[in-house]
Every structure is written in structure tokens, then in C-alpha cells.
Amino acid sequence: MPDLEGNMHILRLIPYFIKVSFQEEAAYRANFFISLFTSVLNLATGVLGIMILFGQIDSIHGWNEASTMALLGIYLMVTALRGLFIGPGLDALAGMDGEIWAGKFDFVLLRPLNTQALVSLRKWRLFSLFDLLLGLGVFILALAKMQTVLSAWQIFSFVIALFSGLVILYAILLIFSALVFWSPGVLFTWVFDGLFQMARYPMGMYPGWLRLVLTWIIPVGMITTIPAEALTGSLEPVMLVASLLLAAALFAAGTALFQIGLRRYSSASS
Amino acid sequence: MNLRGVKALIRGLWLSWMQYRSFFFVLAFGWMIPPLIYLLVWSTAAGDGSLGGFNRGAFVAYYLVLILVNQITYAQVNWTVGDLIRCGQINHILLRPLAPVYDALASEVAGKTVYLLFDLPILAILALIMKPEVTFTWEKVGLFLLALLLAWMLRFLWGYWIALLAFWSARADALLTLQDSLIFLLAGQVAPVALLPGFLQSAAIVLPFRYMVAFPVEILTGNLGRADIAAGFAIQILWTTLAAVLTVVIWRRGVQRYAGFGG
Amino acid sequence: MNDSHIQVRNLSKTYRVPVRPEGLRASVGSLFHPTYDDIPAVKGISFDVHAGEVVGFIGPNGAGKTTTLKMLSGLIHPTSGELTVLGFEPWKRDAKYLKRISIVMGNKSQMLWDIPPMDSFRVLGEIYNVPAGQFKQTLDEIIELLDMQELLTKPVRNLSLGERMKCELAASLLYRPAVLFLDEPTLGLDVSMQLRLRKFLADYNRRSGVTVILTSHYMADVTALCPRVILIHNGSLMFDGELSSLARDLAPYKLLRLTLLEVTSMESLKLPEGAEITEREGLGLSIRVPRADAPDITANLLQTLPVSDLTVEDPPIEAVIDRVYTGGSL
Numbered sequence A: 001m002p003d004l005e006g007n008m009h010i011l012r013l014i015p016y017f018i019k020v021s022f023q024e025e026a027a028y029r030a031n032f033f034i035s036l037f038t039s040v041l042n043l044a045t046g047v048l049g050i051m052i053l054f055g056q057i058d059s060i061h062g063w064n065e066a067s068t069m070a071l072l073g074i075y076l077m078v079t080a081l082r083g084l085f086i087g088p089g090l091d092a093l094a095g096m097d098g099e100i101w102a103g104k105f106d107f108v109l110l111r112p113l114n115t116q117a118l119v120s121l122r123k124w125r126l127f128s129l130f131d132l133l134l135g136l137g138v139f140i141l142a143l144a145k146m147q148t149v150l151s152a153w154q155i156f157s158f159v160i161a162l163f164s165g166l167v168i169l170y171a172i173l174l175i176f177s178a179l180v181f182w183s184p185g186v187l188f189t190w191v192f193d194g195l196f197q198m199a200r201y202p203m204g205m206y207p208g209w210l211r212l213v214l215t216w217i218i219p220v221g222m223i224t225t226i227p228a229e230a231l232t233g234s235l236e237p238v239m240l241v242a243s244l245l246l247a248a249a250l251f252a253a254g255t256a257l258f259q260i261g262l263r264r265y266s267s268a269s270s
Numbered sequence B: 001m002n003l004r005g006v007k008a009l010i011r012g013l014w015l016s017w018m019q020y021r022s023f024f025f026v027l028a029f030g031w032m033i034p035p036l037i038y039l040l041v042w043s044t045a046a047g048d049g050s051l052g053g054f055n056r057g058a059f060v061a062y063y064l065v066l067i068l069v070n071q072i073t074y075a076q077v078n079w080t081v082g083d084l085i086r087c088g089q090i091n092h093i094l095l096r097p098l099a100p101v102y103d104a105l106a107s108e109v110a111g112k113t114v115y116l117l118f119d120l121p122i123l124a125i126l127a128l129i130m131k132p133e134v135t136f137t138w139e140k141v142g143l144f145l146l147a148l149l150l151a152w153m154l155r156f157l158w159g160y161w162i163a164l165l166a167f168w169s170a171r172a173d174a175l176l177t178l179q180d181s182l183i184f185l186l187a188g189q190v191a192p193v194a195l196l197p198g199f200l201q202s203a204a205i206v207l208p209f210r211y212m213v214a215f216p217v218e219i220l221t222g223n224l225g226r227a228d229i230a231a232g233f234a235i236q237i238l239w240t241t242l243a244a245v246l247t248v249v250i251w252r253r254g255v256q257r258y259a260g261f262g263g
Numbered sequence C: 001m002n003d004s005h006i007q008v009r010n011l012s013k014t015y016r017v018p019v020r021p022e023g024l025r026a027s028v029g030s031l032f033h034p035t036y037d038d039i040p041a042v043k044g045i046s047f048d049v050h051a052g053e054v055v056g057f058i059g060p061n062g063a064g065k066t067t068t069l070k071m072l073s074g075l076i077h078p079t080s081g082e083l084t085v086l087g088f089e090p091w092k093r094d095a096k097y098l099k100r101i102s103i104v105m106g107n108k109s110q111m112l113w114d115i116p117p118m119d120s121f122r123v124l125g126e127i128y129n130v131p132a133g134q135f136k137q138t139l140d141e142i143i144e145l146l147d148m149q150e151l152l153t154k155p156v157r158n159l160s161l162g163e164r165m166k167c168e169l170a171a172s173l174l175y176r177p178a179v180l181f182l183d184e185p186t187l188g189l190d191v192s193m194q195l196r197l198r199k200f201l202a203d204y205n206r207r208s209g210v211t212v213i214l215t216s217h218y219m220a221d222v223t224a225l226c227p228r229v230i231l232i233h234n235g236s237l238m239f240d241g242e243l244s245s246l247a248r249d250l251a252p253y254k255l256l257r258l259t260l261l262e263v264t265s266m267e268s269l270k271l272p273e274g275a276e277i278t279e280r281e282g283l284g285l286s287i288r289v290p291r292a293d294a295p296d297i298t299a300n301l302l303q304t305l306p307v308s309d310l311t312v313e314d315p316p317i318e319a320v321i322d323r324v325y326t327g328g329s330l
Helices: A004-026 A029-056 A065-084 A087-091 A105-109 A115-121 A128-146 A152-181 A188-200 A208-217 A220-232 A237-268 B003-019 B021-046 B056-073 B077-087 B090-095 B100-130 B138-167 B173-186 B198-206 B214-221 B226-261 C024-032 C065-073 C117-127 C132-146 C161-173 C191-208 C219-225 C243-250 C291-304 C317-327
Strands: C004-018 C036-050 C054-058 C080-085 C101-105 C179-183 C211-215 C228-233 C236-242 C253-260 C276-281 C284-290 C307-313
Touching: A004 A115, A004 C117, A029 A065, A029 A128, A029 B021, A029 B173, A065 A087, A065 A128, A065 A152, A065 A188, A065 A220, A087 A115, A087 A152, A087 A188, A105 A115, A105 A237, A105 C101, A115 A152, A115 A237, A128 A220, A152 A188, A152 A220, A152 A237, A188 A220, A188 B021, A208 A220, A220 A237, B003 B100, B021 B056, B021 B100, B056 B100, B056 B138, B056 B214, B077 B100, B077 B138, B077 B173, B100 B138, B138 B173, B138 B214, B138 B226, B173 B198, B214 B226, C004 C065, C004 C211, C036 C065, C036 C211, C036 C228, C054 C065, C054 C191, C054 C219, C065 C080, C065 C101, C065 C179, C065 C211, C101 C161, C117 C161, C132 C161, C132 C191, C161 C191, C191 C211, C191 C219, C211 C219, C219 C317, C228 C243, C228 C317, C236 C243, C243 C317, C253 C291, C284 C291, C291 C307
Parallel strands: C036 C236, C054 C211, C054 C228, C101 C179, C179 C211
Antiparallel strands: C004 C036, C004 C080, C228 C236, C253 C284, C253 C307, C276 C284
16 A cells, blocks of 8 residues: 555665666676667667658648657657666566566565555666757757747646656556566567657657557557647647546556556465 | 478477567567558658659558568577677587578578568558558569568678677677668668668668668569669679678688687 | 464465466367366465474475465465464555565575675665664674675675575565565575574574574475474475474384394294384394384384394484375375
């Protein structure tokens, strides 16, 4: 059961988790350069992809090169945050060498902390801060290219939309991770990462049926498109409210599914 | 050539791959997404008109075939060769009465069937929803199959010699990542080569990457002229030969070096 | 208020295992109408453990030892029965409960692989909210007892199996739990490391009064550490008591060891039903006899054979347990 005191305690633990994660990362220094290289390539392919597309056409359903680039910046920043914390802790659960399959999850379960909070916050990958910077760079350059003066409402709605996008991201990741309690060998978070790539481009660029699926059913579109629309001024206020409500609902659903998964683990594991 | 040995190897690998099929289905899903995104984006961009000679249906046909070709030619084995060398497991393989490249080839063939089990139904459903527009002629199909076979050999061998650099450096994998990015940009994934801006298009035509994926797709779904097709095959064969030579040379040097170290 | 740390009444655990039928049609059918087998792992066991006791859980593979341990620690939910540890119901995993128990598993590690143990210890100290002064005091004590000063700064992946187990034990005791569950802690360790860990556990139990439940496949662990053993077989409790009386209670036979004065033919010796010669070498002779018949047979032997020496023994503990494990009955 979540209790306030326990949750405050885990927040105080975060600096320790970060320190230990950093030490673990530093043990593999060779990986640092490979990560650096991969990040830059990822950035380059993303940017070139948009430039090639808009080399052929000026705008698609109201999205031009600058606003699509701003959305890419948001996508890169959100992906970086997912890689910074939350993601590493949840990724470690699944797969053939994952904690549930190998039984190491037992130790996580026996810590005197809220299991969901512990699983989400325990592992950090500080290298993602570099990715975050790259994303921020793309975002700022794209904003400059858009040449619009942002109104207070645009900035406010952007911040709110980004916040609710991050909550949605966490909730969907949690839902995919909780499925691990039913099939510990399947890398569900990888499936999510595949789907999440769809959020590189505005939902407006997808066919209608897919737009609906990616906005309401597996709402990866909400995570990047709504904040980007807030910036371009094309966001309807009702969508901002809808995205907040969806974030709250998904957060509740994710937490519930994770708890059901834990209960299943406790009754069925052998 | 030890045909019975190869058959037994494929069978054994296939059985163990099916055991872990969920893992491979997840991988196949991940590989399918980037071309799928560009299929959707380009077909929306085309709308009712056309871009660079492609209308909506042509984009759909192009990308559906590309997803298939990308999967068939993707040599995932190249990622494990480096691990085998680093962990010393290559010792076992060197001791078998079978040339080591067969080991990689066997897991290629075994893997492909597992991936296709996943890909084909999805492609069929996408074809039903998205309505590709394409006309096949037997001539096109024949040339496509030939180009596909060469593309697979080229992509496999090209990745294999890069992976073999693991004999010298633990970071050879970074070059495989670079290869994947270049294939994404220059082998017709981010856009058909015909739609690339001038300098990228020239690079795509000269470098080997287009001939690993895009070339067979263009033969089947595009309207390449006879001269283009002939030139394409010439370049493809040239690069494949070079990759084969590099593989043999690097393998020999690498094993010598490895034996020198004493494993 | 009694000092019972663990109370177990009629505790049962049944796993539901999906049945995967052979053949394509049947397996498609099972997708829609899955059938399950109920596998009883623990069948209605009861016992109490008092504060400071060291109890050995023994039984063959699959007997239900680990399942019981997992229910006691709170990892799995019992199917039926009552269970309290330190006054808590373990499966609720109340933080107050979890701070007072600890588990060490011989085949799973809670240490972080790539960093020195000391850094893992600090994080654990924070997770369990151990005050700084107490943390240092406890750690110093454990480090001294385990003689592991030089291990603290090396990455765990560079440590030997035995050194890693020292770290596991230290990690599990940092917050001074009242109950310690040990599941096969000496698995794979060499003999001298086994001896050191046993000595440590005995010392630590004496100093701190921690209650210990231990499972092990090495009888030597149990004989060295546990005055009391609980034998589980096929999910049922077969014996609960002092180790020394296990043989008496469970083995329905005794061993007569004789030394003869001269080489004698056994032709004339008439052994009653159920008794047999198990060993014969030179003048030495061992005879296994039903427990009830032991006095009569002894008298008979003394009359018919030229006996220089005769002892009546319970069979060795390993032999008794081996018979339980392999035969299932005695």
C-alpha cells in the first residue's frame, strides 16, 4: 500500500541511486564512446529524415519543416528522459536474463519501500543527459526557425502538455512492464520503444485510423504531438484537458496493473 | 561441402530459435517500424498527387516490399560474431569440421524463417488496408530475385568483414551501428533514392548501401530503365566481390592473430 | 506474550500450473479453455520457532523447503493456513516487517555486480534507514567477524564465490534483522569457506540473538549449526525436533557393531526376519536389526558367536536422511 512517509523516504534515496548507477556506468568506459557515437548518429538520421521529406514538399497537414523539427526535438528530449531514469529500472525486469526470470526480483520485493516507486527510480543512466542536450539543441534551433513570438498561453499549454505527455509515457511503460509478470521472457519495453518511434512525426502525418489508435488507444502520439501543437498554436484547449485526463487515467491503470502483476508473482511464482 | 552438417546445423539452430521466438518477434517488430513510419509519412505527403514520380499507392508498394527485403537481407548474425570472438567461444567453432562461415550462414537461414513467420502476416494485413499499386512482370520478378540474392550476400559479407574487426578492436560494433545508419539514409529507407537531394543521391548510387536493400525494391516496384538496371547489377556485383575478398583476407589475418595470442 | 518469533499453523501452498497438451489441436483448444493442474507444494505444516533459535530445514529437492521459506519471508502468498512472523502476516510485506527480516539465497545475489561492496552497503543502509552511528558499528562488527576488510573496495565481479557470499551475509545483516532466512547459503563453496561461514553464523547468532531458519543440502551445515531440525518431505512435515533424536524417531532400525574373537562361520547364525548383515570385514561385523528386536537379537548373538566387543548404535544421520529422500518412507 502506498504510504506518504514511504514515498518521501524513496525521494531521499534518489541521490544514492544516482551515485551507484554512475559508478556502474563508469565501470565500462569503452561503452561511453560507442554511446556518444550512437547518439550523434541517431540525431543526424532524425534531422536528415525531416530535411529530405521537406525537400520534396513544403508542408503536410499544417506541419512545416520547422514545426516538425521542433516535434523531433521534443521526441529526443522525452526519449532521453525515459533513458535517464524510469526506463533502465523497468527494462531490467524483463527478458531471459531479466530479474523476474532469474528470480532476483525477490530482493526488490523485500525492500521496505513501495515496490513500484523503487522499480521506477532505482537505476539511472547519466549518459542520457547528453541526449537531453542534443534534443534541447534541436528544439531551440527549430523554435528559432519557426520565427514566432510565443504567447504566454502557448508557453503555459506547452508546459502542461509536456508534463502530461511525460506522465503518459511513464504510465504506458509501466503497463508494458507489468505484462512481464505474465510472460517474464518477453521484452515488452522493447515493443513499446518500437511503437514509440511513431512519435517522431506529428500524428497529423498518419492515416486517420492510425491517428486515432496512436492518440487514444496506445497514446504515444499524445506525448509529442500535443506539446508541439501547443507551440504552433494549433492546439485546441479541449485536447489539453483530454491529455491531462488521459494521463491521470493511464497512471491509475498502470499502477493497478502493476499491483495485479505483483500479486500474481506472489501467488504463482515457484 | 558438408551438406549434411549444414542441414543439421540449420535444424538445430531453428529449433533453438523457435524456443526464443518471442525475442525474435520483438526484434523483427523493432526493425519493421522505421520503414513503416516512412511508408505512412510519404503516402500522406503524396496525398492525391505525386512526389518525384511516386503516387500514394506507389509509395505503399515500394515500402511494403522494402520492409520484406530489409528483413530478408538484415544480417543479424554480424552482431553476434563479434561477441563470439571476444568471449573466446570461437574456439568451439574453429574446432568443428565445418568452415566457420557456414555457422553464420546457418543461423542466418534459421533466423530468417522465424522472422518471416512474423513479418509475412503483418505485411499481408498492411497490403489489404493500404492498397499498394504495382504491376509485376515475370521479367521484373526474376531480376528482383537475382538482385535480392546479391543484396543479401552483399549485406551479409559487408557486415561480416566489419564484425571480424573484433579480432583487433572491441569497438568494432560501433561500425555496425554506423552501417545501419547509412543503410537507413542511403538504402532507400528514409526515402526512395530517387527522392534524395542531389549529393545524397549521388553518394547512394556509388556506395554499396543502396545495393543491400533499395536496388531489388526499385527493380520490382519502380520504373528503372534497362541501362539503370544493368549499371545497378554491375555495381552490386563489384561491391559483393570486394566484400567477399575483404572477408577472406580479414578472416585469415584475424585467425592468425588469434592463434598467435593462443586464444 | 510468549517469545515465539514464528508461528505456522496448517500452512499450505498449491501452485496452479497450466497444462500444455501435446498436439496442435489440443494446444489451440487450451488457448481458449486453459486447464490447470493443482500442484500441492506444501501440505498443512505447523510449527513454532522461538526467538534466537537456529532451525534447519531439510528435505530432498522439491520437498517444499524453498516454498515454505518464501512464504515465511513474504515473497509468496499462502493458499491456506495461518502464518505470523514477528507478529506480522508476511505476505502483506509491511515496511515495518521487511525492516526486521532478511533473506540470503545461495543462488541469487543482491550485490551490484560492477561496484565495490562498500557502496552497495551504503545504499542498503539508506534504504533500511539505518542511523549513521549504528550503521558503522554494525558494519565494523560484521567485517571483523567475517574477516572481509580487504574485500570492501574491489568490484564484486572480481570476488570469488566465497567472498561474494561473505558480502551477501554482510548486506543482509546491516540493519540488524530479528529473523534471518538462509536458503542454501553454502551452495558451491569449498569446504574451508563452508566452515568459516558456519562459524560466523554460530558466533553471530550467539551475539545478536537473531532467529535463523536455514535450508541446506549439506548435512554438515545443519549438524554444525542447528540444534533443531524440521524435515519436510513431499510438502508434509515428517519430523520436528532435536537433530540427535531424528535417527531414533525416523529410523526403525538400529546398528549392531560386533568384533569377534576369531574367524567364525556364519552358517550357524540364524538371523530373524528383517535383520541383515550390512558389513563384514575381518573380525568386524555390522548387523542392521529392527529397533524392537534389538535386545533379543543382541542376547542371541552373544550366546551364539564368540563376541569380544558389541555396541548398539543409531544409524548415522546421513544414512537415515538418504533413506527418507530416496525411499520416501522408511
